[in-house]
Amino acid sequence: MEQHDDGFLESNLFVINEAMLDSLKKNRPAIVNTNHHLDDSSHHHGDFTADVVSIGSNTRFHFLQAQVDTWSSHVNIRHFWGFTELQDFLTNCTASTTNENGAAHLRVCKESSRGWGDAAIEKFATKRYGETDGGVRRDGGWVCAQRRVGRALGWLHNQYRNRENGDDSMLLPDVLVLVDDDTALDMANLKKHIVDEEVVGGMVHGEKEPLVYAGCAFPKTFHLDDSAQASKGYPFPIPHGGFGTFFTKRAIQMLVQPVFCVLEEKESSKSNNAIICTNLKENRIGELAVFREGISILELFYRYSALRNFCMHSDWIVGYMIHFYLSPRANSVSKKNGQRRPPEVPREISRANPPLCGNVTGHGSPIPCTGEYIACHRQTPEDMESLAVDAFARSPGNFWKIPHLRGTEFLMGNAVPKK
Numbered sequence: 001m002e003q004h005d006d007g008f009l010e011s012n013l014f015v016i017n018e019a020m021l022d023s024l025k026k027n028r029p030a031i032v033n034t035n036h037h038l039d040d041s042s043h044h045h046g047d048f049t050a051d052v053v054s055i056g057s058n059t060r061f062h063f064l065q066a067q068v069d070t071w072s073s074h075v076n077i078r079h080f081w082g083f084t085e086l087q088d089f090l091t092n093c094t095a096s097t098t099n100e101n102g103a104a105h106l107r108v109c110k111e112s113s114r115g116w117g118d119a120a121i122e123k124f125a126t127k128r129y130g131e132t133d134g135g136v137r138r139d140g141g142w143v144c145a146q147r148r149v150g151r152a153l154g155w156l157h158n159q160y161r162n163r164e165n166g167d168d169s170m171l172l173p174d175v176l177v178l179v180d181d182d183t184a185l186d187m188a189n190l191k192k193h194i195v196d197e198e199v200v201g202g203m204v205h206g207e208k209e210p211l212v213y214a215g216c217a218f219p220k221t222f223h224l225d226d227s228a229q230a231s232k233g234y235p236f237p238i239p240h241g242g243f244g245t246f247f248t249k250r251a252i253q254m255l256v257q258p259v260f261c262v263l264e265e266k267e268s269s270k271s272n273n274a275i276i277c278t279n280l281k282e283n284r285i286g287e288l289a290v291f292r293e294g295i296s297i298l299e300l301f302y303r304y305s306a307l308r309n310f311c312m313h314s315d316w317i318v319g320y321m322i323h324f325y326l327s328p329r330a331n332s333v334s335k336k337n338g339q340r341r342p343p344e345v346p347r348e349i350s351r352a353n354p355p356l357c358g359n360v361t362g363h364g365s366p367i368p369c370t371g372e373y374i375a376c377h378r379q380t381p382e383d384m385e386s387l388a389v390d391a392f393a394r395s396p397g398n399f400w401k402i403p404h405l406r407g408t409e410f411l412m413g414n415a416v417p418k419k
Contacts, residue, residue: 014306015089021306025154031082033068035400048174048195051079053152056181058084063181066381069404070388074187083152088144089306097140106130106138109311118284121235129311149314150305157298160256176247183242184379184387194246210251212322215243215375216357238319242377243357258294279324297325
């Protein structure tokens with residue numbers, strides 16, 4: 001693998017050439033919806049601002065549209081960005097990946113030695129790749145969708161990096177929300193359980209802790225030295241994407257900062273940059289091969305998701321990024337009493353009683369979503385509309401536009417409280 005003066009790698013490492021990889025992160029998502037009452041240059045309207053990234057598909061584009069029409073019209077949501085096959089690294093990926101191609105990719109991921117630096121993670125990925133609630137997946141739609149979160153990370157870097165470079169054109173939100181297209185959010189509960197807690201959150205090295213929350217995480221309780229959990233094959237906490245992953249502003253700041261490991265060798269080993277560089281050298285999943293001086297953590301995993309042999313689920317790559325690259329406490333490398341310290345993030349925010357994860361019971365069966373949850377999964381457009389009607393009726397002032405109903409026969413005027 002040869003590196004040229006322009007920094008590009010000449011190899012077949014990625015599914016597209018690296019020049020295209022650098023430019024692709026600037027391409028707009030399939031849906032870009034902006035609350036113009038809360039634009040980029042303004043200060044916060046009300047209590048907080050939130051940006052939302054939703055991972056969807058052209059096969060059910062109406063799910064993304066339903067999110068825009070319903071809960072995304074909340075006054076505190078600034079941007080909604082929806083990603084589909086049209087934003088994939090290869091836009092024809094789903095159409096060109098036959099079941100035979102998918103099965104071949106599955107065999108590569110489950111049978112080939114990757115040479116990763118962490119044997120436990122490699123064993124987990126080899127055993128579990130392709131396994132979902134619905135069985136083993138090898139179809140092109142599923143295989144290609146696993147890269148889509150990484151594609152969104154590149155877009156986020158491109159949107160937020162100007163702020164870190166001193167350009168006020170894009171203020172960082174208080175919360176960045178990552179969801180699936182069948183997720184419904186209750187923004188009032190999000191504020192109560194995440195934003196308000198972050199305001200009084202802990203301090204690390206004199207700075208706010210980069211908190212990350214998961215509406216549902218596997219396993220619920222995690223300890224690296226817990227043999228019972230190790231036997232289940234979880235080498236790090238994994239957020240369940242359908243129930244949302246929530247990044248606070250300090251976490252976003254860390255994700256977009258440039259990383260310089262050559263210069264870091266001359267700096268303090270206790271800095272956040274040093275922790276990131278130490279983890280890079282561990283090369284647990286082979287990410288060192290895609291690192292370039294000066295890229296951000298978001299860019300690192302954007303590039304990693306474009307690897308030709310990408311053998312991670314989308315939820316795994318998010319959990320890995322959070323666990324090993326976001327915690328300033330260096331949970332992955334520091335030791336206590338001879339043992340690696342357990343992780344601090346992501347914090348699990350689902351209500352434990354009665355449901356285990358949002359609107360799913362401990363046995364995996366769905367139960368009705370109600371106004372007590374932050375996020376509900378497996379929601380149809382009609383479900384989202386019903387929940388939005390309820391939320392609007394309770395607090396119409398919390399919406400910058402009236403939720404638009406397409407599939408629910410309901411007169412919105414009836415939802416407005418009479419004076």
